[in-house]
Amino acid sequence: MDKLISSLIAFLIALVPASLIPNNNSINNQTTILFTGDIMLGRSVMGEAIDKNDYLYPFRNVQGFLVDADITFANLENAVINDCPSQYKGSFSFCTTPDIARGLQESGVDVVTLANNHSYNFGADGFEETKQNLNDLGIKSVGWGNIEVVEKSGIKFGFLGFDYVTSQKNIDKDLELIKESDPKVDVLIVSPHWGNEYTSTANSFQSTVAKRMVENGADVIIGHHPHWVQNYEEVNGVPVYYSLGNFVFDQMWSEETKKGMVVKMTFDGNKVVKKEEFKTYTSKIGQPEIIIESPKE
Numbered sequence: 001m002d003k004l005i006s007s008l009i010a011f012l013i014a015l016v017p018a019s020l021i022p023n024n025n026s027i028n029n030q031t032t033i034l035f036t037g038d039i040m041l042g043r044s045v046m047g048e049a050i051d052k053n054d055y056l057y058p059f060r061n062v063q064g065f066l067v068d069a070d071i072t073f074a075n076l077e078n079a080v081i082n083d084c085p086s087q088y089k090g091s092f093s094f095c096t097t098p099d100i101a102r103g104l105q106e107s108g109v110d111v112v113t114l115a116n117n118h119s120y121n122f123g124a125d126g127f128e129e130t131k132q133n134l135n136d137l138g139i140k141s142v143g144w145g146n147i148e149v150v151e152k153s154g155i156k157f158g159f160l161g162f163d164y165v166t167s168q169k170n171i172d173k174d175l176e177l178i179k180e181s182d183p184k185v186d187v188l189i190v191s192p193h194w195g196n197e198y199t200s201t202a203n204s205f206q207s208t209v210a211k212r213m214v215e216n217g218a219d220v221i222i223g224h225h226p227h228w229v230q231n232y233e234e235v236n237g238v239p240v241y242y243s244l245g246n247f248v249f250d251q252m253w254s255e256e257t258k259k260g261m262v263v264k265m266t267f268d269g270n271k272v273v274k275k276e277e278f279k280t281y282t283s284k285i286g287q288p289e290i291i292i293e294s295p296k297e
Contacts, residue, residue, distance in 0.1 A: 029153035031267045033189075034069040035222045037229075037244035037260040037280070040077040040118075041096035041103070042084065044250035045286030050086065055100045058248045059107040061289035062280075067108035069264065070152050073159060074247065075191060075224040076104075076112040076141075079119065079126045080133040093121040098133045105137040110150060113161030115143025116193040116225065142191075147181045155270055158185030164194040164209070165225055171209065175216045182217025186270040190218040195226045195243055198256070202230050202242035214238045220265070220272070228256045239265070239275060250285050258282045262290070 041049075041058060049057040056063065066072050078094035080101045104112070112134065120127050127144075134141050140148040143161030150157050158181055162174045182188050190213050194206050202210075202223075210221055214235045221240040223230070230243035244261045251257035258281055266274035279291040 029155060029269055030273070031071065031152040031155060031157070032069045033071045033073060033157065033265050033267070034066060035241070035244060035263045035265070036066075036072070036074040037247035037262070038077050038224050038227065039074050039104070039112075039248040040094055040250070041080075041100050041248065041286075042078040042094040043091060045248060046084070046096050046100055047086070048285050048287070049100050049103075056103045056106060058100075058286045058288075059103045061287060063107045065262075065278075065290055069108065071111070071150050071157060072107070072109045073111045073189065073191070073222070074104075074109055074113075075116060075161075075193065076114060076134075077116055077118045077249075079122045080130045081122055081126050082129070082133075092118075094118045095122055095126070098137070101133060101137060104134075104139055109139060111140045111142065111148055111159050113143045113159070113191045113193070113224075114141050115161035115163040115191070117163065117165040119143070119163075145177065147177070147184070149185055155187065155267065156185040157267075158188045159191070160188070161191045162193065164192055164205070168205075171212075175212055178213055178216040178218055187219045187267060188217055189220045189222065191222045191224065193225045194223055195230065197226050198228055198254075199226055200228050200230055200256075206242050207233075210240045210242075211235055214240075219270075222263070227251060229259060229261045239272065245280075246282065247280060247288055248286050249282065252282070252285055260288060 045058055049055055078096050081095050084095035084097050131141050142148050142159045148159045223242045226243040227246050229245035233240050246257055246260045260280040262278045264276040265272050280288045281291050282288045
């Protein structure tokens with residue numbers, strides 16, 4: 001009798017269209033996204049990697065943490081060009097080589113924003129070369145009037161980047177891009193480069209623009225540039241991290257520039273169901289580590 005019932009159930013299931021049968025993704029469609037602070041793989045960071053003959057040097061202590069997420073997003077503060085000069089010290093023109101940029105790929109970085117005040121350090125040609133080299137590594141880039149979409153578990157996550165350090169003239173155009181992008185994705189993540197360097201609190205420009213971004217469709221805002229971790233707030237329920245500080249950098253001359261934050265967001269469908277904040281610290285040039293704090297008693 002049991003065999004007859006089993007056979008009957010199997011027969012009935014076979015009649016159901018495959019599209020109506022739930023799969024693992026439809027049952028559990030949670031997605032984790034990691035957001036890091038500023039990454040700069042040039043200057044002394046590149047020097048350390050070259051001296052140690054280790055292109056993964058900047059990520060040695062964090063690689064396992066980064067690759068564990070479904071999506072990892074970062075702000076990249078340097079050009080990626082084939083003929084990057086070995087300028088280890090002093091320069092404010094940042095570049096690295098495709099070989100050292102492989103550390104991004106092998107650490108699970110999926111999308112970077114190039115909307116910052118260093119992406120054009122080697123001109124328009126250097127910027128185009130950067131985009132191509134990143135693309136060759138399988139890394140998507142935003143920040144040049146484009147949206148990139150990463151789909152996980154049937155959910156479309158869109159990424160945008162804007163630079164307000166170099167210029168603040170295109171805000172209305174940027175807001176229009178946010179508005180146009182919103183219906184194309186399930187979750188829209190916006191990354192502005194803004195604020196005053198070496199300050200812990202967002203300025204009035206940042207807070208005003210954040211509100212306008214939310215009004216036009218931003219679901220998450222992740223800021224960069226101040227090199228310090230700045231305050232967090234929610235705008236109409238939208239998480240706004242004004243600055244995550246430095247992640248990979250060589251600013252070893254102060255405690256605050258050695259610190260950073262990595263944010264891990266868990267999405268259930270298109271809703272944020274969990275936010276986790278991890279402190280980072282750079283005790284060696286350009287080599288951050290995750291600070292695991294003891295639980296409070």
